[in-house]
Amino acid sequence: MYNHTYKELITKLQVSQEDVDFFANMPFARPYIDNTSLYQPVPFVSRHDKGDLSDKFFNKAINSHDTIPRALAFMQRPGSLHSPPTDENGIDLSQGAENPFFITFCQIESGVNGYIDTAHGGVLAALFDETLGLCAESYRVFVSEEGGHLLTASLQVSYRSPVRTPSAVIIKTWMRRKEGRKWFLEAQLLDQDGLLKAEAKSLYIGLKSAL
Numbered sequence: 001m002y003n004h005t006y007k008e009l010i011t012k013l014q015v016s017q018e019d020v021d022f023f024a025n026m027p028f029a030r031p032y033i034d035n036t037s038l039y040q041p042v043p044f045v046s047r048h049d050k051g052d053l054s055d056k057f058f059n060k061a062i063n064s065h066d067t068i069p070r071a072l073a074f075m076q077r078p079g080s081l082h083s084p085p086t087d088e089n090g091i092d093l094s095q096g097a098e099n100p101f102f103i104t105f106c107q108i109e110s111g112v113n114g115y116i117d118t119a120h121g122g123v124l125a126a127l128f129d130e131t132l133g134l135c136a137e138s139y140r141v142f143v144s145e146e147g148g149h150l151l152t153a154s155l156q157v158s159y160r161s162p163v164r165t166p167s168a169v170i171i172k173t174w175m176r177r178k179e180g181r182k183w184f185l186e187a188q189l190l191d192q193d194g195l196l197k198a199e200a201k202s203l204y205i206g207l208k209s210a211l
């Protein structure tokens, strides 16, 4: 049983200034850090220990100096998105790879290797799922203002090129469309040079009752 909501967490928890400073030194992250009119840093809520048994994979198992020591999240400021433009198929035209709604930066170390100097694909899938999930939750809470927690029903990952370790990556996520309780999202994972490493499509389903 939870004693908090996502909105309470994202409002109450702090963004780590150390994480901001760490990524601010990297040219590929700086545009998002500088662009305070469009993006705002937000707490990566699953990296925080809430004093219960939730989020242990992200706040403990892969939160160490040799796994994923640093992670930083950004959300598009939702002000102008309350009635996002859509096409005849319900595709949200305000978002995409060039203007993602939710972004995370992650520093990836060799403790998550599969092959030598290469991040395990399962860990990359987890990074996609978490960032996509946070994107969907943030959109639900701040843009569409609907109730109903979201669970991952499906996640399809296409691995385009190995992710070397250690390295820093960006995961860009955006809402594609919504059909009733079904939320369809997409994502890209790129390296510091902007090379596409993996892509994902996911389906989240809004629960009929609380978690």
Ligand SMILES: CCCCCCCCCCCCCCCC(=O)SCCNC(=O)CCNC(=O)[C@H](O)C(C)(C)COP(=O)(O)OP(=O)(O)OC[C@H]1O[C@@H](n2cnc3c(N)ncnc32)[C@H](O)[C@@H]1OP(=O)(O)O
Pocket (backbone or CB within 6 Å): 002, 004, 005, 006, 009, 045, 046, 129, 130, 131, 132, 133, 134, 137, 149, 151, 152, 153, 154, 180, 181, 182, 203, 205, 206, 207, 208, 211
């Ligand atoms: C509380 C406070 C929290 C605060 C803090 C928040 C932190 C915020 C962090 C967010 C970040 C999290 C990111 C990680 C999130 C996980 O990791 S969740 C864990 C992994 N996922 C699971 O365990 C889910 C397991 N599956 C299930 O529980 C159920 O199958 C589901 C997904 C809830 C769906 O069940 P259901 O509601 O009974 O859905 P159902 O009526 O069968 O189907 C509804 C529709 O969806 C379609 N559908 C269902 N399943 C599928 C599928 N697998 N594929 C395709 N279509 C499907 C159906 O065909 C149907 O379509 P329509 O006929 O309506 O067109």
